[in-house]
Amino acid sequence: MSDRPDNPYSPPAGAGGTGPSHADYVPSVFGLHGRIGRARYLMYSVYPTCAALVLLAPMFMLPNIFLKFAVIGFGLLSLLSHLLIVAARRLDDMDQPRWLIVLLGVPLVNGLFVLYLLSFPGNPQANRHGAAPTSSLSALTKGLWVSCALPPLILLALYLLATFKLPV
Numbered sequence: 001m002s003d004r005p006d007n008p009y010s011p012p013a014g015a016g017g018t019g020p021s022h023a024d025y026v027p028s029v030f031g032l033h034g035r036i037g038r039a040r041y042l043m044y045s046v047y048p049t050c051a052a053l054v055l056l057a058p059m060f061m062l063p064n065i066f067l068k069f070a071v072i073g074f075g076l077l078s079l080l081s082h083l084l085i086v087a088a089r090r091l092d093d094m095d096q097p098r099w100l101i102v103l104l105g106v107p108l109v110n111g112l113f114v115l116y117l118l119s120f121p122g123n124p125q126a127n128r129h130g131a132a133p134t135s136s137l138s139a140l141t142k143g144l145w146v147s148c149a150l151p152p153l154i155l156l157a158l159y160l161l162a163t164f165k166l167p168v
Contacts, residue, residue, distance in 0.1 A: 027040060027089070027133045029044055030082075031089070032085060033089070033092070033129070033130070034089060034092070034129070034130055034133070035089060035092050035093035035122060035127075035129055035130055035131075035132065035133050036086070036089045036090055036093055036133055037093060037121075037122055037133050038090075038117070038118055038119075038121065038122070039143070039144055040133065041086060041087075041089075041090040041117055041118065042118060042144065042147055043143045043144065043147050044082075044086045045083055045086055046147040046150065046151065047147060047150070048079060048082050048083070049079065049083070049151075050150050050151055050154050052075055052076070052079045053151075053154055053155075053158070054154060054158075055075065056071075056072050056075045056076070057158055057161075059071050059072050059075070060072075083104075084101055084104065087101045087104060087117060088101050090117045090122075091117070092127075092129035092130075093122030093123065093129070093132075093133070094117075094120060094121075094122050094123065095122075095123045095127045095128070095129070100113070
C-alpha cells in the first residue's frame with residue numbers, strides 16, 4: 001500500500017493508523033453515544049420537548065379515551081427515552097458515570113441535577129467516551145436564543161387556541 005492521499009486503503013491522517021481522526025467530531029442529535037456540550041444539551045432537550053408539546057396537545061381532543069392515552073403515553077415515553085439518552089451523553093462529556101441519570105427520577109434532586117448538567121463544563125480533552133465536541137459558536141448562539149424563546153411562544157399559542165371554543 002502506498003501513502004498517497006487518494007488511496008482508499010491507507011490509514012486516516014493524524015490517527016497513527018489506529019482509527020479515524022476525531023479532530024472534527026460533530027455530535028449527532030439522535031446518536032446513542034458520543035459527547036455533547038452544555039449548549040447542545042440544552043438544545044437537544046428543549047427542541048424535542050417543544051415538538052412533543054405541539055404534536056401531543058391536539059391528542060387531548062380525541063374522542064376515544066383509550067386511544068388518547070395510548071398516543072399521549074407513547075409520545076411521552078419516546079420523549080423520556082430521548083431526554084435520558086441526551087443526559088447520558090452529557091455525562092459522557094463530563095467524564096461521569098452514566099448511572100447518575102437515575103437522579104432525574106428523584107423529585108427536587110432532578111432540578112439540581114439538570115442545573116449541574118447545564119452549568120459545569122465538560123472535559124476539554126478526549127476522554128474514554130471520545131473526542132471533545134466541536135462548537136459552531138454562531139450556530140449554537142442562535143440555537144440557544146431560539147430554545148429560550150420557543151417554549152413561552154408555544155405555551156402562549158396553546159393558551160390562545162384553548163381560549164377559542166371549538167364546536168363539538
